Amino acid sequence: MNFITNIKKNKKEPTEKTSTSAIAGGEGVHPHDVRMETKNLSVMYGKTVGVKNVSLPVYNEKVTAFIGPSGCGKTTFLRALNRMHDLTREAVVTGEVLLDGLDIYAPKVNPVTIRRKIGMVFQKPTPFPTMSIYNNVVAGLKLVGIRDRKLLDEVCEKALQQAALWNEVKDRLNTPGGSLSGGQQQRLSIARALAIEPEVLLMDEPTSSLDPLSSAKIEELIHDLKTKYAIAIVTHNMQQAARVSDYTAFFYVGNLVEFDETKKIFTNPSNEQTENYISGKFG
Amino acid sequence: MDNKNQKASRNISSIPLKAIYRWLGDRIFLVVAFFLGLSIILLALGMALVLYQEGSLSFKEFGFFGFMRGSTWDPGVTLTFGALPFIFGTVVTSVFALAIAFFPALAIAIFLAEYAPRWIGGVIENLVNLIAAIPSVVVGIWGIFVFAPWMREKVYMPLWSWSSENAPALEPILGNPIGYGMTTATIILALMIIPFITALAKDAMRQVPKEQREAAYGLGATRWEVIRMAVIPYARGGIMAGAILALGRAIGETMAVAMLIGNKNTFPFSIFGPAATMPSVIINEFREAVGNLHLSSLMAIGFILFIISLAVNLLAAYITRKISITGGKIL
Ligand SMILES: Nc1ncnc2c1ncn2[C@@H]1O[C@H](COP(=O)(O)OP(=O)(O)OP(=O)(O)O)[C@@H](O)[C@H]1O
Ligand SMILES: [Mg+2]
Numbered sequence: 151m152n153f154i155t156n157i158k159k160n161k162k163e164p165t166e167k168t169s170t171s172a173i174a175g176g177e178g179v180h181p182h183d184v185r186m187e188t189k190n191l192s193v194m195y196g197k198t199v200g201v202k203n204v205s206l207p208v209y210n211e212k213v214t215a216f217i218g219p220s221g222c223g224k225t226t227f228l229r230a231l232n233r234m235h236d237l238t239r240e241a242v243v244t245g246e247v248l249l250d251g252l253d254i255y256a257p258k259v260n261p262v263t264i265r266r267k268i269g270m271v272f273q274k275p276t277p278f279p280t281m282s283i284y285n286n287v288v289a290g291l292k293l294v295g296i297r298d299r300k301l302l303d304e305v306c307e308k309a310l311q312q313a314a315l316w317n318e319v320k321d322r323l324n325t326p327g328g329s330l331s332g333g334q335q336q337r338l339s340i341a342r343a344l345a346i347e348p349e350v351l352l353m354d355e356p357t358s359s360l361d362p363l364s365s366a367k368i369e370e371l372i373h374d375l376k377t378k379y380a381i382a383i384v385t386h387n388m389q390q391a392a393r394v395s396d397y398t399a400f401f402y403v404g405n406l407v408e409f410d411e412t413k414k415i416f417t418n419p420s421n422e423q424t425e426n427y428i429s430g431k432f433g
Numbered sequence: 434m435d436n437k438n439q440k441a442s443r444n445i446s447s448i449p450l451k452a453i454y455r456w457l458g459d460r461i462f463l464v465v466a467f468f469l470g471l472s473i474i475l476l477a478l479g480m481a482l483v484l485y486q487e488g489s490l491s492f493k494e495f496g497f498f499g500f501m502r503g504s505t506w507d508p509g510v511t512l513t514f515g516a517l518p519f520i521f522g523t524v525v526t527s528v529f530a531l532a533i534a535f536f537p538a539l540a541i542a543i544f545l546a547e548y549a550p551r552w553i554g555g556v557i558e559n560l561v562n563l564i565a566a567i568p569s570v571v572v573g574i575w576g577i578f579v580f581a582p583w584m585r586e587k588v589y590m591p592l593w594s595w596s597s598e599n600a601p602a603l604e605p606i607l608g609n610p611i612g613y614g615m616t617t618a619t620i621i622l623a624l625m626i627i628p629f630i631t632a633l634a635k636d637a638m639r640q641v642p643k644e645q646r647e648a649a650y651g652l653g654a655t656r657w658e659v660i661r662m663a664v665i666p667y668a669r670g671g672i673m674a675g676a677i678l679a680l681g682r683a684i685g686e687t688m689a690v691a692m693l694i695g696n697k698n699t700f701p702f703s704i705f706g707p708a709a710t711m712p713s714v715i716i717n718e719f720r721e722a723v724g725n726l727h728l729s730s731l732m733a734i735g736f737i738l739f740i741i742s743l744a745v746n747l748l749a750a751y752i753t754r755k756i757s758i759t760g761g762k763i764l
Contacts, residue, residue: 232651234647234650234651237643237646237647237650261650262653262654262655263653265650265651265652265653266652266653269651269652270651272644272647272648272651274644276644276645276647276648277648278645278648278649278662278663278666278667279666279667280666280667280669281662281666289649289652289662290652290653293652293653293654293658293662294653339648342648342652343651343652346652346653
């Protein structure tokens with residue numbers, strides 16, 4: 151477990167630097183709590199707007215939920231947070247995304263190192279189908295050159311347990327990842343993202359293909375994880391957003407309509423659109 | 434108008450099925466498809482049968498396995514025929530050609546599918562396809578007048594004179610450095626199959642879903658790591674199938690090999706020295722085969738070649754089905 155504590159130590163320093171660059175959040179939020187922050191972030195797909203001019207903090211040790219109707223740009227925004235749009239030819243990102251106060255789109259920043267710090271669970275389950283379940287989980291660790299079998303075993307079991315998959319696969323860790331069911335594959339993808347212990351965890355509808363029991367376990371996991379990480383989660387499930395998140399951002403056709411503490415959004419939103427959406431009048 | 438449409442669409446499930454039409458259409462299609470498929474299979478079986486019958490004289494004389502094991506091919510004096518030298522020549526040249534061609538071809542495919550900017554990729558792709566389109570007799574001519582002499586001057590001769598000074602024991606293994614022989618033919622074969630492996634591997638890699646790549650990038654993989662952990666494993670079925678189909682082509686390649694291998698019908702073969710393959714002996718000798726037994730032996734070789742090619746293709750299909758994650762579809 152040495153390497154994990156090392157990462158934790160490394161993390162400390164940049165976190166402290168942020169205090170100077172943080173923005174003012176909602177009431178009662180201390181500036182040094184900001185882990186990531188976007189400033190006037192826009193993503194265009196050719197002429198189609200993905201998201202427009204979004205400025206938003208992602209707080210440390212808090213869960214931020216992104217809600218909004220389908221096609222409003224939640225995935226687009228989430229992907230901008232770990233430079234996934236670099237891989238989409240037609241996507242153009244403008245504005246700033248700060249991680250611990252440093253712009254991750256700055257010319258000298260290597261996206262690979264950014265993505266090692268910012269883990270992502272995608273909307274569709276994406277295990278490597280030919281790789282064994284075990285190797286799927288530890289794939290990220292092997293990438294950084296960790297070969298210590300004992301450490302890998304430990305991390306693998308822990309991650310699979312966190313993702314509520316361990317009991318189902320513990321006897322078949324060597325079967326290919328493609329042999330799992332859709333929901334199991336999704337939990338495998340979650341385990342794989344957890345195994346690298348990212349500093350920020352981005353989850354795009356992580357429970358959309360799961361049964362209620364597994365969903366509840368994942369929500370529990372999110373609750374546990376936020377003691378250590380900053381978490382951003384996209385969800386279509388209003389109750390889930392209300393249950394797991396501390397902050398909620400409501401998107402509508404590429405715009406950030408409202409961002410506030412979850413409590414406030416769900417009890418007393420300041421925007422009429424937000425209220426309509428949450429009460430189920432549209433979307 | 435609108436009203437009518439609505440009515441029609443509302444009632445679509447209550448329209449009585451004209452069973453006889455469906456039936457007849459399905460039936461006709463099935464019958465036509467069945468007979469087309471059957472006729473192709475029958476054609477192949479018929480060819481095999483004819484080859485076997487024509488070769489049966491030879492099989493009777495030497496025994497089926499005796500013929501395959503026989504290492505003498507003497508149509509002149511003793512009229513003894515054995516296929517082993519040609520089976521050996523075919524297997525060695527094609528397997529080594531695949532071994533030489535596979536990794537460069539895969540590298541080109543990776544470059545085309547993953548790295549090359551669109552226009553450079555297009556240019557290279559066309560060049561590679563162009564190589565595939567060169568008639569093999571033209572490749573053979575080029576080999577005879579350019580490649581083989583060059584190999585003789587720059588590779589075989591220096592090596593040979595080195596060995597005659599320092600390690601005379603190696604001489605019979607290296608063989609006569611005339612330029613036409615197994616090594617020359619193998620290298621030319623490798624050049625000829627590179628385009629096939631490249632094209633199939635490239636297509637297989639382009640079919641890898643972008644989610645797979647993104648998953649790897651999301652874990653902090655570099656571009657090369659993404660190729661290694663997400664792209665190649667996903668495309669491995671197509672890549673392997675391409676390689677084995679290329680092996681099949683190498684086994685059957687006739688003209689260029691016959692022009693460059695030097696055509697020596699009996700053991701011992703050597704690394705640089707002349708040899709022969711199954712296709713090359715057939716094309717070289719069928720015109721002069723006067724004796725019945727000689728002709729029959731050539732047919733028998735044709736039969737064995739047919740069986741080997743069939744086996745290689747079946748193997749390709751099997752491997753694709755077995756290890757590709759797309760369920761046996763050749764990508
Ligand atoms: N690769 C792309 N190329 C072009 N347009 C895209 C691309 N990806 C997304 N878009 C467009 O950008 C807009 C936002 O899409 P996005 O995927 O972010 O929506 P979303 O909020 O995640 O929706 P959902 O809830 O359905 O997942 C949509 O109009 C979509 O059509
Ligand atoms: Mg989405």
